[in-house]
Amino acid sequence: MANRALKYYFDLLSQPSRALYILLEQTKIPYEKCPVALRKFENRTTEFAESVNRFGKVPCIIHGDFKLAETIAIFRYLSREFQFDDRWYPTERSTRARVDEYLEWQHANIRAQCAQFFLYTWMTPLLGMEVDPKKVDRLRSNMVDCLDLFEREWLNGGKQPFVGGRELSFADVVAACEIEQPKLAGFDPRAGRPQLAAWMERVRAATNPHYDQAHKMLYKFTPKEIETPKVE
């Protein structure tokens, strides 16, 4: 079995890295932690591309000698290889389809909008470049529209407790980890969105202590005016 060990490559400052970390911890799948420091560009080396992930990104896995990238593809692979509890990927036909729908929809919506705002607003000054306030406004506006849409359609304005319906699934974990990210850039997605705020708290409560473990660094680097949980 040694050659079928599962290695997980991740950085907890990456949104989808946190989502898979929470899944792995919650499902108790045995795995080896392989942290990759994005801030040191450890994912950009030739060595990493050749021996870990040809696309130079995290998260990714190596299972035995099989390399796999892409969070949602890894989630599906783990669901088949380790047959974890159905709660993460419900078997009821319409609920499973709704979870699938979110996992595809999010790429060009919640993921794209929250990540673009975060990357531009947070990274540009770090790279010593000047921030264009008009671009920040445009990116923030797109993100705001998308968060409003999420609250309205995916949480049905609060009438639906989780993305897939009545129960938590991996779709909620993916969504929450993305929506946490703009806090780093001084934007609180919960402000003015009570239903979204209540849902985030439900996701956190349902997946703790692993949710807070995954977000410990994010909480630490979030500007003080945005409230975050105290984590040791």
Next chain:
Amino acid sequence: MANRALKYYFDLLSQPSRALYILLEQTKIPYEKCPVALRKFENRTTEFAESVNRFGKVPCIIHGDFKLAETIAIFRYLSREFQFDDRWYPTERSTRARVDEYLEWQHANIRAQCAQFFLYTWMTPLLGMEVDPKKVDRLRSNMVDCLDLFEREWLNGGKQPFVGGRELSFADVVAACEIEQPKLAGFDPRAGRPQLAAWMERVRAATNPHYDQAHKMLYKFTPKEIETPKVE
């Protein structure tokens, strides 16, 4: 069974609409064609949002009374409900994971880059707005890098006949339909990429006559300097 009829909402000028059309035709799943004219904004009406797809997009389906959006989620749903031939979604564990990996990777890569170039270059003049040549150059450059990456990594520089490996799968259909799109805006993705050109021809040959049926309008509107098949 009448209440479990499958209705397919699509426009063949939409890349993923073509991909699902080809799948439905090839698998002989019984369905009702519900064309939606994007050029007439038929997808933007309140009626469409309320009775068909809350996100106002195509493709989407209604199966019985169950509404579902998102191409890849629809593909997965159809694979479970209709249990079509394994070739579209291979069951071998590593091949299935590789197909899944492509279907997730493409969102922020082939889909995003080809669609952004197409939309800006083709739609801007139609909307009576001025095209910024610098923006066209930047979008083209991003698309070119992505197509090169696709040829190098997903076709293994031509050593791998299809995206998932030795056989065609739905991943190839999704990829080819996206890569056809920039032809409309005068960009031939095959030029200078013999391996990609050969792969596109393999995908077309393996899925005809439905590939050409799906692309008939695209061929018609492609500028004359880019060669397209003659289709009646």
